[in-house]
Amino acid sequence: MNQVMACIDGSPQAAAVCDCAAWASRKLDAPLTLLHVLDQQQYPAAGNLSGIIGLGSREYLLEELAALDEKRSKLALEEGRMMLDAARQRAITAGVAQPDVRQRHGDLVESLRELESDIRLLVIGKQGEDSGVDTALIGSHLESVIRTLHRPILVTPTGFTAPDSVMLAFDGSATTRKGVEMIASSPLFKGIPIHLVMVGADTGDSRALLESARDALRAAGFEVQIAIRAGEVEPTLHAYQAEHRIGLLVMGAYGHSRIRQFLVGSTTTNMIRTTTTPLLLLR
The missing domain is CATH 3.40.50.620 (HUPs)
Known part of the structure; x- marks a missing residue:
């Protein structure tokens, strides 16, 4: 691996x-x-077409079709x-x-x-x-x-520019906590400022989870900003990303919370469909 x-x-x-x-x-x-x-x-592998075409006088057609399929596959x-x-x-x-x-x-x-x-x-x-x-x-x-x-x-998407900032859509779940650990330890993000963004109510518990993640990344040497934004997940994340000109979005691939209702609802599909920057999906 x-x-x-x-x-x-x-x-x-x-x-x-x-x-x-x-x-x-x-x-x-x-x-x-x-x-x-x-x-x-x-481009299927060559097969026996005799059952489709029949035998006898049409054998030449069978040979022609087989040769054509072989040529298409080679091309x-x-x-x-x-x-x-x-x-x-x-x-x-x-x-x-x-x-x-x-x-x-x-x-x-x-x-x-x-x-x-x-x-x-x-x-x-x-x-x-x-x-x-x-x-x-x-x-x-x-x-x-x-x-x-x-x-x-x-x-x-269609174009790629090396990102100079990264946003992690954070919800305090096991997947996004693992995402924090991955960012902290991976050379992929070294030297790139990190934004931790939570979509939802600004409660004491939410802020405590976000600050704990921020502290872990800062301890690993990252420059980190945190934010809690109210609203619908997809437009809220895209709006924050556009506001701060963030070049790479990181999020969980599926799960139970609003941010991570992927592949069982429309959120992931919509995020992929509407993104104009690379999107890293975590499992």
Whole structure:
């Protein structure tokens, strides 16, 4: 579990995914692997089509279709290799010494599940190559990846700029307390100011939890600001982020509180859909 792994495809987010993964690889001093998965539904492995076409006089058609499928699959594999080569060169230019590349044929989610033990951080675009030009959409595989993997997942929009500040959406839960510990110990956040933001009522208990988290981060050498804001989670977090020009948002992937009602309601999907900066989801 030591690699930064980046999902590379033909989407508009691919360059940002590569740049974000290169940044994370350098900050974490961890190997970078660039992964391309050829969709088995779009480019299935060769199969027996005789039951569909029939036998006898139409055997030539069967042979033509099989050859066409093989050609399409080979072209798609070659396109994937070209994307990986371009991403590898981009990562090297960004300062990554020896990025690795992998290409697989199958399902993206299943491939990532099989590779999970090697993954320290997954970087993936919020849209895939089949999502079109509407930036409000999210990729069809993304929610399944978030549901399946038990690793931090860094979701990138179309562009990437190395963040000069980080906001953790904090609710005092076990996941966000673990997030504080991760930020305190991870080289990924070293030297970057941290904002701890809680959405809800400004009660004594809430403020005590927030101040305890602030003190832990300050003890680790971080510059920390805290805030409690009332309102709906998504617009309140985005408004704070815009107000303070924060470059990276960190939040829990799912849970019970209002901030962490992810994948069982609309909050996570909406946050991913509307974010214009990288979003790090914790499990």
